[in-house]
Amino acid sequence: xxxxxxxVQTVQNTAHxxxxxxxxxxxxxxxxxxxxxxxxxxxxxxxxxxxxKLSALECVGAYASEEREDVVDCGDGYSIAIDPLxxxxxxASNNSVGTIVGVYxxxxxxxxxxxxxxxxxxxxxxxxxxxxxxxxxxxxEFLLRDGFSEQWGTFTIPDEPTVIGLxxxxxxxxxxxxxxxxxxxxxxxxRYGGATVADLAQxxxxxxxxxxxxxxxxxxxxxxxxxxxxxxxxxxxxxxxGSTDGQQSLLDVDPDGLHARTPTFLGNEELVERVESAxxx
Ligand code: FDP
Numbered sequence: 541x542x543x544x545x546x547x548v549q550t551v552q553n554t555a556h557x558x559x560x561x562x563x564x565x566x567x568x569x570x571x572x573x574x575x576x577x578x579x580x581x582x583x584x585x586x587x588x589x590x591x592x593k594l595s596a597l598e599c600v601g602a603y604a605s606e607e608r609e610d611v612v613d614c615g616d617g618y619s620i621a622i623d624p625l626x627x628x629x630x631x632a633s634n635n636s637v638g639t640i641v642g643v644y645x646x647x648x649x650x651x652x653x654x655x656x657x658x659x660x661x662x663x664x665x666x667x668x669x670x671x672x673x674x675x676x677x678x679x680x681e682f683l684l685r686d687g688f689s690e691q692w693g694t695f696t697i698p699d700e701p702t703v704i705g706l707x708x709x710x711x712x713x714x715x716x717x718x719x720x721x722x723x724x725x726x727x728x729x730x731r732y733g734g735a736t737v738a739d740l741a742q743x744x745x746x747x748x749x750x751x752x753x754x755x756x757x758x759x760x761x762x763x764x765x766x767x768x769x770x771x772x773x774x775x776x777x778x779x780x781x782g783s784t785d786g787q788q789s790l791l792d793v794d795p796d797g798l799h800a801r802t803p804t805f806l807g808n809e810e811l812v813e814r815v816e817s818a819x820x821x
Contacts, residue, residue, distance in 0.1 A: 543599035586624035627735020638737025642771035652770030652791035698747035705732035749807035761803035782812035
């Protein structure tokens with residue numbers, strides 16, 4: 541077992557525990573996260589669970605979470621950047637949530653080019669985990685069940701895109717972006733659920749585009765580079781898709797702080813190129 545196997549195994553075991561006990565922690569929580577968003581109890585609970593397990597690994601040197609202001613030093617080794625419960629506002633309505641883990645071979649802040657692995661857990665009707673890593677040629681998908689994981693298959697984004705999920709109110713997006721959204725939504729089926737992991741899972745399954753653009757309430761976009769955008773870009777690019785902040789791959793975004801945000805678009809290359817060409821006009 542190599543070091544990345546240890547990280548994958550730990551995320552898998554912890555995710556299984558999160559999945560089986562999530563309902564006990566779904567109530568509202570004590571405050572806001574470092575990005576100023578409401579936390580619910582489950583955000584903090586999941587963060588503590590992942591911290592305890594991942595920081596104990598010999599190969600982990602730093603732990604950074606969407607739920608913590610600063611990086612926690614754990615020794616020498618990889619930097620973990622985690623969104624322990626992505627889309628947690630979906631819990632109130634019992635909709636899907638996820639976990640995103642980026643494994644960086646560098647101190648944070650760092651660009652996505654320093655990623656050596658990315659994991660995306662989806663707590664849906666059943667729990668799955670997609671894994672992209674530098675020492676594998678394919679994006680693996682696992683089914684997590686009863687404390688075990690079965691390798692289920694591999695992900696390659698389908699050639700023919702069919703779905704689209706774009707966040708933000710039209711009243712808060714630019715006219716240019718709304719024009720592009722209207723064009724794309726003419727041909728693609730609307731699938732936006734409000735949890736990035738769940739929305740991206742649709743894109744990986746059916747082909748298409750997920751996007752959280754800059755809006756008047758979130759001028760830099762809502763999603764965070766280290767915890768969401770870069771790890772998911774690593775995953776989708778490994779599966780044959782593309783990513784952009786509007787100008788460049790999300791892996792090339794240079795975050796100016798731990799909680800930096802970026803407009804985020806992930807999906808089939810041709811759709812990512814359409815976003816880039818529309819936003820550059
Ligand atoms: P949440 O605030 O519920 O954790 O991480 C931010 C995020 O969820 C994403 O998972 C999700 O895609 C997005 O926010 C949803 O935002 P909107 O409610 O603005 O659609």
